[in-house]
Amino acid sequence: ERYLVKTQAEYFAAAEAVKAGDSIVLADGVWDDFEIVLSAKGTVNAPIHLTAQTPGAVKITGQSNLRIGGEFIVVKGLVFTDGFSPTGEVISFRRSKTDLANNSRVTEIVIDGFSKPDRYETDYWVGMYGKNNRFDHSFLAGKTNKGVTFAVRLDSPESQENGHRIDHNYFGHRPVLGSNGGETLRVGTSKYSMFNSNTVIANNYFERTDGEVEIISIKAGANIVRGNVFDASRGALTLRHGDGNIIERNVFFGRGKDHTGGIRVINGDQTVRDNYMEGLRGNGFSSALTVMNGVPNSPVNRYVQVSNARIDRNTILDSRRITLGAGADEERSAPPVDSTFSRNLLSSSGAGTFIEVDADISGIEFSDNRLLSGKVHSALAALMPVNTELARADNGLLYPVDPELFDVGVPRDLDPVSREATGPAWYPKPDGQTAFGSGKVIAVAPGEGTIEAALKRATSGDTLHLAAGDYIVNKTIFLDFPLTISGANGAVVNFARPSLFEMAEGGSLRLHNLTISGRDAPDNVGNSVVRTTSSPIRGNFVIELDQVAVTDLTVNRNFDVIVIGKSAFADAVTIKNSAFNDVTGVVVKANAETEDYGQYGIEYTTITGSAFSNIGKSIANIYRGGRDESTFGPHFTLSSSSLSGVGGKDAPALVLHGAQITEIDQNSIAASGPIKIVHTVGAPSTVISNNVLDSADGIVVEELNYSGDPRAVMRGNIIPKGAKQ
Amino acid sequence: ERYLVKTQAEYFAAAEAVKAGDSIVLADGVWDDFEIVLSAKGTVNAPIHLTAQTPGAVKITGQSNLRIGGEFIVVKGLVFTDGFSPTGEVISFRRSKTDLANNSRVTEIVIDGFSKPDRYETDYWVGMYGKNNRFDHSFLAGKTNKGVTFAVRLDSPESQENGHRIDHNYFGHRPVLGSNGGETLRVGTSKYSMFNSNTVIANNYFERTDGEVEIISIKAGANIVRGNVFDASRGALTLRHGDGNIIERNVFFGRGKDHTGGIRVINGDQTVRDNYMEGLRGNGFSSALTVMNGVPNSPVNRYVQVSNARIDRNTILDSRRITLGAGADEERSAPPVDSTFSRNLLSSSGAGTFIEVDADISGIEFSDNRLLSGKVHSALAALMPVNTELARADNGLLYPVDPELFDVGVPRDLDPVSREATGPAWYPKPDGQTAFGSGKVIAVAPGEGTIEAALKRATSGDTLHLAAGDYIVNKTIFLDFPLTISGANGAVVNFARPSLFEMAEGGSLRLHNLTISGRDAPDNVGNSVVRTTSSPIRGNFVIELDQVAVTDLTVNRNFDVIVIGKSAFADAVTIKNSAFNDVTGVVVKANAETEDYGQYGIEYTTITGSAFSNIGKSIANIYRGGRDESTFGPHFTLSSSSLSGVGGKDAPALVLHGAQITEIDQNSIAASGPIKIVHTVGAPSTVISNNVLDSADGIVVEELNYSGDPRAVMRGNIIPKGAKQ
């Protein structure tokens, strides 16, 4: 029977009635707050279908989700958008703890931005339970909250050795989360990692899946990851737990983007063959290839020693790093054993070390590899260099033209899945975001209220151009689209509310060639020029100040320039060629995530060519607490800038707590508090170079969880005699 | 002409056209997002009217406000509700910085709950500028965000010596703000306090205006505050700055409520006569009567010495405290001079000191006062005791029956304004809130999803009654109404999300006779049983646990029981007769307001008759940072409870930072971390009594801004030898 249903009541009546071979068809339209449950028994020849009347024309919105139980069910063609799941999953292959789905298929599903409002509230978009299920040709993009996008669960025997297939899906943009929990796909958990999963992950396209350090996290045995493409995606495919996985014929295009990684090998019996990497810029645990050191007799949640790894016929070109014996330390003292590394084709992206060796690698047998370029560790001095041209083949991949190298690197028949072949054909894949300045220009005249009036006409990407003169803004400008405000010389903006701008969902801000004065702000503690709204913001945003003068932020204490509040995340805060005078607070304040859960507020903070004078607190206060190692950031750069009268004896001129990558170069710092840098976890990279300071205690670097000397690189700084360096 | 307008466009056309004698009438209905501007010139005989078609039937909602400029304008009958102002004021007696209103009247206006969503975002509901304006017969209740409800501004000569009248208004419930900025009415600011305001504040009714320590803050000279009633309102009428104010014939009914104060006198030439106080429980700066010590040659924002104060014929009955020379310290060393205190009638509420003298009071001449009861400081031993019956007169006030005392205390003709005579007659004044258990009882059977299903039928005040058995809850319960969940013996609630309950706007929660287990919660850092939603919550709420057992909160780190997040405020969190076992986090966590702006999360935290064992962090962590002294709380009580294995060496069993009133009595504390109490500002009252501890370092009291010994009262505690006491 075919049930065409138009209401939730009709749906639930049909769901009660369906028998093998029946179909339920959801009528085209918007289904709001719809918690779909389908538990029924189809048969191999007569499955039960739940479909859209027209694929793509059935929108499930609001607080909605889908749970299926029973067997031989096929769900097809639904679009989840404009909402989020009220439970822990959007699509669940179980109705309840005891009613799992088996032999079922979910196909041509869209989950688009269906994220919980609070980025730190965890859920899965797909939870796969049971056995012999398939999830394919679906579109999953825009997950902004914590929790892996797609989880294969092995938490009961009924879900182990499951034979699931996950194929031809489009995993689209997953923005940087700024916390652990940003993985795109995970199989198993450490608790069940001794079990085999037997899951096949094939021919999926991962595009800009940048959530955290792991794109795919394999935590169970006997999986096959084959034929997937990773395009401009930060992080790595990680064989975190479980043995006997096969990783083959995958393609990684880093496209020169920061932190693009490849494959990380841990545990026994892993096969990594015929994979292609190009343009990767990751290092450390996110190298193009990382082979970890293990922990002797490792507990289940630590690092099992690599043994019997087969790493063969991979092509790694124009990439920054390969790391062997990675993470070697007192605890991780067991190097790889009984392993091979053969017929790989290798070339580096630059001048730094290309192949790093951090432990004894005598347990890896190297044979027939070819090195096109790159510095290698002395332990690998015998690696065979080769000089051959590369040519791009029809499959889009580079191969050596030298016929002798025919069987080095990936095979010629590698055929990466195309972006078009993934996801449902009827749902368009997104391009990039609206850029600043892509819209119209609105001319604004000086006066009280003229900016607010102009904003009523502005839309995404527009620019307000302010004529010279004085402006008074009586409202906080609520920014939910990308906006540029640019001034003629002599444009001065005054504001009468505690904040001039409030960043909200969808907002980004670029200010150019303006003066902003806090003269008219109310006598209130904690004013600011730009802040985030006090509700959580799902999407990441950008703030840019270029040639901006900020003055007179003095009416009360803690008058800041830019404040990133809780549950908000900026991809970048960039300040260049700007000047800040007379500020009682902090210039860039991103220390709201105080719980030490490894969360933070800004991925890249960049200050360059700017001058700071008479600043009450710091020019920046960036806090990323806790010991979690799942994030690449925060990054911080301060260069070619001058600080005078910033902070004081008990007020550091700059506070970086838990920044991962820091560069402080060519600044002059006078009559100011110290620069205070605290290293918390991981292997932070801090370079402080070519600065001129007037204080002997100008720079303080502290290690919280590392017992050696502080690991900052200090060079070329001019500091008065007696300075701590 | 009479313009009846139905749309905003029609309104603005009319506002453009109006001439003296014209009226604009807003059609009945809802006007959403309406920023009303009216600047026009009426005359004394032909004013311009802006009115409602039917008073009370014109609702201004959304992001709306009203600005008037010009002169002889009358605005009448509008209701502002379901929204908030997009600017710094809801009603402004100026159109712009240069276009002020004069000789204008705003009458029979309602502003009901028209508060900004974030409680810490500041605004005024009424900003009065210009001269000779009147605001009367209006209703202002439910302001939940920061910023004085009604501000008379003196920030330019055009607004000084203004002759404004503010009369017959109903100032209704202003909940405890938990921060500075909760005043109900303010005249002037310290910056302009040398100017006279000449404002009359008469016959207004203040009911439960509990925002902070000041109800009315007078910060300018020559005002008259006459005939107002303060009913069950925390805080005091404060003559903070400015000379020559007259405070007369006001009535204060404390009704025995905490922190109900009277009048605080600072500066020169103040008259405080014929005021009636009864049932006040404030002390310190919120005594029934407080006469401050001043700072010699005080800067404008500190305390000018009291001189020539006339404090005569006031009645102060059944009240806790009168304080003379209050705040005397090294800085405030100038005692009151040239002042009189005569014919006052005085009686105390209890056994403590009634009249406290903290400085030399030889500058106050005492004459013909009568003391009915109460302990007085020895400097006032000569105060004349008297023994007379009191009888309540027709005006509702108590008078001595002894005819000899006819001219002691307030005159017989004092006629307090009635609640009914204030506000617009057509708008009802609210009663109390829905109480727990006032609604229906819904029976719930054990199982997965049964609680969620029952909640769909629950409304304000209802009770879910759980039969014995196991429950699984798969959603976070979003609480936007008061709810009780009560169990039969043996009811066990498990939950599968990071939180079981999320407090939201309008929610309060009472749990009774239940077990709550975290066994099924996800493996996620920072889970909790009850948390506040991550958006700000306007309204204050209550959480009660009575006979609740909480267990198995162990799946990950920082699994807390109750977490109060940012921009949320609980009037009370009460835990009694409950048990907490195996918790990795904190039981009551209210340390989210980290900016040190004097903000905090819970007014009264009370734990009694409860047992705590194996708690990873503290039983409570309450943080109220900063040096602001505008709040009465936080209050904290721990009594008749046992702690075993709570916290540890580096994890205090209890953290109180900036609590104002603390009582820790009759507890046993073993194998636990220390109790850590930090005093920040003011005169915190900390009493630690009759506890049994097993650790010598069990209690640590620290002073942050006070140089003497820690001010905790410690008595009757049994602590091992060598303990710090």
Ligand SMILES: [Ca+2]
């Ligand atoms: Ca992770």
Ligand SMILES: [Ca+2]
């Ligand atoms: Ca105050």
